[in-house]
Amino acid sequence: xxxxxxxxxxxxxxxxxxxxxxxxxxxxxxxxxxxxxxxxxxxxxxxxxxxxxxxxxxxxxxxxxxxxxxxxxxxxxxxxxxxxxxxxxxxxxxxxxxxxxxxxxxxxxxxxxxxxxxxxxxxxxxxxxxxxxxxxxxxxxxxxxxxxxxxxxxxxxxxxxxxxxxxxxxxxxxxxxxxxxxxxxxxxxxxxxxxxxxxxxxxxxxxxxxxxxxxxxxxxxxxxxxxxxxxxxxxxxxxxxxxxxxxxxxxxxxxxx
Amino acid sequence: xxxxxxxxxxxxxxxxxxxxxxxxxxxxxxxxxxxxxxxxxxxxxxxxxxxxxxxxxxxxxxxxxxx
Numbered sequence: 217x218x219x220x221x222x223x224x225x226x227x228x229x230x231x232x233x234x235x236x237x238x239x240x241x242x243x244x245x246x247x248x249x250x251x252x253x254x255x256x257x258x259x260x261x262x263x264x265x266x267x268x269x270x271x272x273x274x275x276x277x278x279x280x281x282x283x284x285x286x287x288x289x290x291x292x293x294x295x296x297x298x299x300x301x302x303x304x305x306x307x308x309x310x311x312x313x314x315x316x317x318x319x320x321x322x323x324x325x326x327x328x329x330x331x332x333x334x335x336x337x338x339x340x341x342x343x344x345x346x347x348x349x350x351x352x353x354x355x356x357x358x359x360x361x362x363x364x365x366x367x368x369x370x371x372x373x374x375x376x377x378x379x380x381x382x383x384x385x386x387x388x389x390x391x392x393x394x395x396x397x398x399x400x401x402x403x404x405x406x407x408x409x410x411x412x413x414x415x416x417x418x419x420x421x422x423x424x425x426x427x428x429x430x431x432x433x434x435x436x437x438x439x440x441x442x443x444x445x446x447x448x449x450x451x452x453x454x455x456x457x458x459x460x461x462x463x464x465x466x467x468x469x470x471x472x473x
Numbered sequence: 474x475x476x477x478x479x480x481x482x483x484x485x486x487x488x489x490x491x492x493x494x495x496x497x498x499x500x501x502x503x504x505x506x507x508x509x510x511x512x513x514x515x516x517x518x519x520x521x522x523x524x525x526x527x528x529x530x531x532x533x534x535x536x537x538x539x540x
Contacts, residue, residue: 236540261539264480308507425540
């Protein structure tokens, strides 16, 4: 049985739910949802500053990076070089060494380009980054990422932002069974029960953005995800009953009148 | 005068600028950003001493919401 401490590289996290900060109405809603989710790590993107709008509010004004861990991502990068450039800049902003690598291969599906992902992971590991890698749900590639030094492997449940939930439980289970680093389901989670299923399969954590941000009530959904992840983890640790083909009465037959 | 490109925009700077004075001109907090000058990241300790030259391409980035 896996221990009940969630640790990525040397970083202990209190919550097994990591949340994204994109797609919200405004930063106030982002901050409220993050708080309600109980997450202590959030993903953020690196982008150009708008030099024409000097008064534009900043994410850091709403989510204090000293209180909540920022996990810079490479969203929008389509090759290893672009993602390396982005993460080196991210490190310069605040000294972040823990990063999320995501090298996309196709605009329609946002599926990861695993060849470029492997290439970038190798360089980042060499440069001292702690890399959490978004990847396909291929068990061999997931293992390969672990071999080359990924701090966590993050297979997709289904395409980014699709809300289609976990499409390949078998692959995910194989990845989890083989892994020595944390496995975090990233992308495609649609609702709280999807997160529970991921955790019941034995995932170490779940990364959610759209399912919270695009809910009718994002703050309530954030809280729901908090409970769903805890629930799924407890369920995994408790160990489910064996499936039986026929019924098995819950009330004893002895003493029946 | 220096003609530069800042975050993809062409600009003319009348006065001589270091990275730091450029950041001040655009009211940017040097602790919350990173600067890339002609493809190379400039260490924040050097903002004071690196001068902006004609034809420089500068990118200044920060964190925004993302998944």
